Amino acid sequence: MVNPYAGEVEITLDGVPHVAKLTLGALAELEAGLGDASLMDLVERFEGGRFSGRDVLALVVAGLRGGGWRGQAGDLVAVEIGGGPVAAAKAAAELLARAFSLGETK
Template sequence: MANPWTGEAEVRIDDVSYVCKLTLGALAELEGGLGEGSLIDLIRRFEGGAFSSRDVMAVVVAGLRGGGWQGTADDLMSAEIAGGPVGAAQLAATLLARAFAPPA
């Protein structure tokens, strides 16, 4: 079970639950994979609703890896993420929010 107070969120992928967390290492990996811009640019895209599916995938993969998952984005290409694209986008936004602010 995920602990939001420590920045964790839970996701179901192919009917298996995983804990996700944007650790410092996961954030560094995420920022390195963005190619251009910074995490602040990424957060602004999410806040403004201008994020891409690539942004969502990058955040979800980073969160999974921060939670101990050993996979890659390629492993998720045919996976069923609970809630579909909207669920994945909500997970990504939640992970970013929890990484930089305590839960309300």
């Protein structure tokens, strides 16, 4: 069970629930993977509904790794994400929102 007050989001991979969380290390890894874009650029894309599949994947991977998962982005190619792409996008948005909130949930 996840703790939304700790910034956690549940993501199900092949029927197995995982805790995802954007820790400081996960955020640094995410930012390194964004290239020229900043975390604020990413937040603005999500707020404006202009995010890409690459954005969703980067956030999901960073969140899973922050939750202790040891995989890489390539490991998700053949994995069934519970709820499909829509649930993955929702989880990505929740990860961002919870990472930058003051303990409030949506």
